[in-house]
Amino acid sequence: MKGYEPSNWRALSRVDQIVSFSEDDIFIDFGSGKGRIVYLAARYPFKKIIGVEISEHFHEIAKANIANSRSRLKCRDIELINQNAADYMPEDPFSIAYFFNPFVNTIFEKVIENIKLSFLSNPRKLWIVYKKPIMADYLDTCEWLTHVHTNRNTAFYRSVHPDGSLIT
Numbered sequence: 224m225k226g227y228e229p230s231n232w233r234a235l236s237r238v239d240q241i242v243s244f245s246e247d248d249i250f251i252d253f254g255s256g257k258g259r260i261v262y263l264a265a266r267y268p269f270k271k272i273i274g275v276e277i278s279e280h281f282h283e284i285a286k287a288n289i290a291n292s293r294s295r296l297k298c299r300d301i302e303l304i305n306q307n308a309a310d311y312m313p314e315d316p317f318s319i320a321y322f323f324n325p326f327v328n329t330i331f332e333k334v335i336e337n338i339k340l341s342f343l344s345n346p347r348k349l350w351i352v353y354k355k356p357i358m359a360d361y362l363d364t365c366e367w368l369t370h371v372h373t374n375r376n377t378a379f380y381r382s383v384h385p386d387g388s389l390i391t
C-alpha cells in the first residue's frame with residue numbers, strides 16, 4: 224500500500240503568493256487526509272474551510288488534530304466531512320479548491336464536474352490549486368477554466384466567463 228503523504232508545511236504560503244487569500248474566501252481541501260492543509264489554511268482568516276476525506280481513520284485523526292489546535296487558528300468555521308469526494312456536492316460558494324493528487328480518472332473528473340455545477344449555479348472567482356497535477360490534461364479541456372500558472376509542481380487554474388474573460 225502506498226504511504227500517506229501530506230503537503231509540505233510551506234505549501235499554502237506559496238499558494239497565497241499566487242491566489243492572494245482574502246477573508247471572504249471559502250477553502251475546500253479535496254482529500255484532506257489527516258488535516259495538515261486544513262490546519263495550515265485555518266491559520267489564515269478564511270470565511271470557512273472544508274475538508275473532504277474518504278478514509279474514516281484519517282478523518283478521525285484530522286478531527287483530533289484540528290480540535291487540539293483550535294486556540295491557534297484564525298478561521299473558526301471548519302467542517303470536516305468523511306465522504307468520497309466524488310459524492311460530495313459543495314453547497315457553500317467556495318472560492319479555492321485544493322488538491323494534493325488525491326485521486327485520478329473518473330473520480331477526479333466527477334469532482335471537477337461537481338465543482339463546475341457549483342460554479343454555473345453561482346458564477347464567481349474560483350481557483351483550483353492542484354499539487355502534483357497528473358490530471359492537468361483533463362483540466363486543460365475544461366472550457367470554464369483557464370490555466371494561470373504552474374510552479375514547483377503545483378498548477379493554478381481560474382474560472383472564466385463564457386466570453387473567456389477572468390472573473391474578478
Ligand SMILES: C[S@@+](CC[C@H](N)C(=O)[O-])C[C@H]1O[C@@H](n2cnc3c(N)ncnc32)[C@H](O)[C@@H]1O
Pocket residue numbers: 227228229230252253254255256257258259260275276277278281306307308309323324325326330
Ligand atoms: C496525498 S493525501 C493529501 C492530504 C492533504 N490534503 C494534504 O495535502 O496534506 C491525499 C488524500 O486523499 C484521500 N482520498 C483518496 N481518494 C479519495 C476520495 N475519493 N475522496 C476523498 N478523499 C480521498 C486519501 O485518503 C488521502 O488522505
